[in-house]
Amino acid sequence: MRSAPIPLPNEPRVIDAPRQQALTERHLLPAARPLMALMQGIRSSLDPMLQAAQPFKWGKPYPLGQCLEISQAAKRRLRELNPAHLTGEAAQGHAALAAFLAAGGHMHQVWGDLRGEYFQNAFLAGTLYIDVSNDTVVPTKPPVEILPFAQARLSPVADFAHYTRLANRYWQAQVVPNHLLPELAPYYPLFAHIPGMGWCLEADSGYMVALTHSQGFAPSRAVLAAEPMDTTLFAALAQVLGTGGHWQLAGNATQGRELALQACDAVAVGGQPLNATLRAKLGQHIAAVNAHLVRTGMAKAG
DSSP states (O other): OOOOOOOOTTOOOOSSHHHHHHHIIIIIGGGHHHHHHHHHHHHHHHHHHHHHHOSEETTEETTTTOHHHHHHHHHHHHHHOOGGGOOHHHHHHHHHHHHHHHTTOOEEEEEEEETTTEEEEEEEETTEEEESOTTSSSTTSOSOEEEEHHHHOEEOOOSHHHHHHHHHHHHOOEEEEOOSOTTTTTTOOEEEEETTTEEEEEOOOHHHHHHHHHTTTHHHHHHHTSSOOOHHHHHHHHHHHHTTOSSOOOSSHHHHHHHHHHHHHHHHHHTOOOOHHHHHHHHHHHHHHHHHHHHTTGGGOO
8 A cells, every 4th residue: 555645844734634534523523612712712812922022024013924923822832731720611622632632633733825825824633724823914804713624725835936926925025046045045945025024035944845855856946947036136135145154155146046956956866864953954044044134134125
């Protein structure tokens, strides 16, 4: 029998669907209202802290654009929650979720393309889609949404072209190939200008890194094979990142395109496993690049 493919980090896909559906029907669906009460209570308890920590993101007031921050905070709160402090339906919801997990149910954070409109972070509990940041694009929506995963229409991002289309639509971003930093291009093949944020290296997503790695960096090659980066933009980014002293920059966009494609071939042949050490190293690289763009003001340049 052919085994199912190993899921990518935060991939929106139900694993072992028949068993998860049975456990969902046994433990979660009968407790639909209590489960909603639990999640609403968690979200309302987090709002004051999260709003104080980041009142605005990309020029937009909380909670707009903060689905990742809210989801991560909810994940921590749920893990640290003392059920003895819960009462009423929230306590019932926690008990139902605990029984579901104890019986072998899966619950994990997922990320993907929500209905072709925007990127979204949520949770997948068995076969239920649980979104505790449902109001981060349209603030008039209820903060929490729970529905069958099949109805949620949260799809995996297929490649960097898909990522670019959604970034254009959701963020109104300008996205260009990374022909400046060829060593990082296999893993981070794009630069994007996001209104309110500025220029950044993309995509800062464990899912996207794992996706291109799992396909021999073909998704990265596809976008890096485009026409060379605009020479004026290349020069501006090169001037800023050249002051960081930490990265090897291409001499020009045409050379950078060739070097980036060669780098994709090299890492594909090298076959370095995408283990925790490499993930951490890559995360440090993209964080350093984007932090430098912020410090030098390029992150606000148009």
